[in-house]
Amino acid sequence: ATIRRTEPTAGSGDSARRFGTQRVLVEPDAASGVAVMKFKNPPVNSLSLELLTEFIISLEKLENDKTFRGVILTSDCPRVFSAGLDLTEMCGKNPAHYAEYWKAVQELWLRLYLSNLVLIAAINGACPAGGCLISLTCDYRILADNPKYLIGLNETLLGIVAPFWFKDTLVNTIGHRASEQALQLGLLFLPAEALQVGLVDQVVPEDQVLSTALSVMARWMAIPDHARQLTKNMMRKTTVDRLVKQRDADIQNFVSFISRDSIQKSLQMYLEKLKQKKG
Numbered sequence: 001a002t003i004r005r006t007e008p009t010a011g012s013g014d015s016a017r018r019f020g021t022q023r024v025l026v027e028p029d030a031a032s033g034v035a036v037m038k039f040k041n042p043p044v045n046s047l048s049l050e051l052l053t054e055f056i057i058s059l060e061k062l063e064n065d066k067t068f069r070g071v072i073l074t075s076d077c078p079r080v081f082s083a084g085l086d087l088t089e090m091c092g093k094n095p096a097h098y099a100e101y102w103k104a105v106q107e108l109w110l111r112l113y114l115s116n117l118v119l120i121a122a123i124n125g126a127c128p129a130g131g132c133l134i135s136l137t138c139d140y141r142i143l144a145d146n147p148k149y150l151i152g153l154n155e156t157l158l159g160i161v162a163p164f165w166f167k168d169t170l171v172n173t174i175g176h177r178a179s180e181q182a183l184q185l186g187l188l189f190l191p192a193e194a195l196q197v198g199l200v201d202q203v204v205p206e207d208q209v210l211s212t213a214l215s216v217m218a219r220w221m222a223i224p225d226h227a228r229q230l231t232k233n234m235m236r237k238t239t240v241d242r243l244v245k246q247r248d249a250d251i252q253n254f255v256s257f258i259s260r261d262s263i264q265k266s267l268q269m270y271l272e273k274l275k276q277k278k279g
């Protein structure tokens with residue numbers, strides 16, 4: 001994928017200096033050590049290969065810059081945090097493409113889940129499937145209180161199966177029994193339900209999502225980095241190691257699963273339904 005980087009804009013303070021890429025806007029505030037990262041892949045921030053690649057690049061840049069200790073993930077697209085994995089990347093393509101795509105999905109999850117940065121998801125829109133997964137890699141989740149903003153791992157509704165590391169990430173957040181139900185039924189939770197099950201940590205009025213994220217961030221940033229990072233590592237490393245040990249096999253599983261005629265048909269029908277919804 002060709003990545004076009006956006007240069008910092010001239011401005012008086014750090015917060016005026018945006019950088020990032022075409023699909024990932026980064027608003028850094030060096031004074032506080034916090035950057036706000038906004039997904040901008042209209043209309044629904046589907047996680048295309050380009051968006052995944054640009055996300056990884058932007059995250060790496062912030063990880064390598066010691067100025068930054070915390071990142072808030074949010075959406076620049078109205079009403080959608082992320083529609084999850086891009087269905088067009090998983091439909092009608094060849095096995096080499098599926099393998100490349102899945103490798104990028106794995107890479108992003110691995111980097112996010114064990115990131116040394118404090119990550120907070122400011123979920124300002126619908127958050128199904130891969131969008132939910134991204135939020136689950138964060139240390140804290142704040143969801144806007146809007147009944148249209150459903151969140152969850154709804155893969156079974158598409159006739160596909162959440163991979164074991166999606167499942168592990170959910171289990172680590174809401175526990176085994178709640179995950180078992182949520183995954184089998186492909187549950188998409190309303191904000192109040194998501195709060196009750198522990199899928200999100202706070203539900204706030206829509207216009208307060210970012211300000212709440214910033215104040216929560218201040219609390220997390222007050223903890224010494226080394227102690228917090230080692231603790232995060234202790235809590236998450238076993239989960240990450242499970243995938244690291246079988247990355248190639250996981251790619252092969254994905255490619256053979258997604259290439260099945262029956263799965264391709266299910267995905268195509270689901271895409272059609274999404275398109276017809278409008279008409």
Ligand SMILES: CCCCC/C=C\C/C=C\CC/C=C/CC(=O)SCCNC(=O)CCNC(=O)[C@H](O)C(C)(C)COP(=O)(O)OP(=O)(O)OC[C@H]1O[C@@H](n2cnc3c(N)ncnc32)[C@H](O)[C@@H]1OP(=O)(O)O
Pocket residue numbers: 043044046079080082083084085086087088126128129130131154155158160161162163253254257258271274275277278
């Ligand atoms: C036993 C063996 C096991 C082996 C297992 C191995 C591997 C596992 C295999 C597979 C796992 C793969 C995991 C996938 C996880 C995912 O993330 S799949 C994606 C799931 N996403 C969704 O279900 C969300 C679908 N979208 C929506 O519900 C809505 O779009 C929305 C987000 C709620 C927004 O609604 P809104 O009304 O605003 O917008 P529209 O619906 O009108 O959409 C606008 C436009 O965008 C297109 N679109 C929507 N979502 C996607 C998407 N995810 N990918 C691509 N395109 C999308 C939609 O079609 C519209 O297009 P247009 O009509 O051309 O404008």
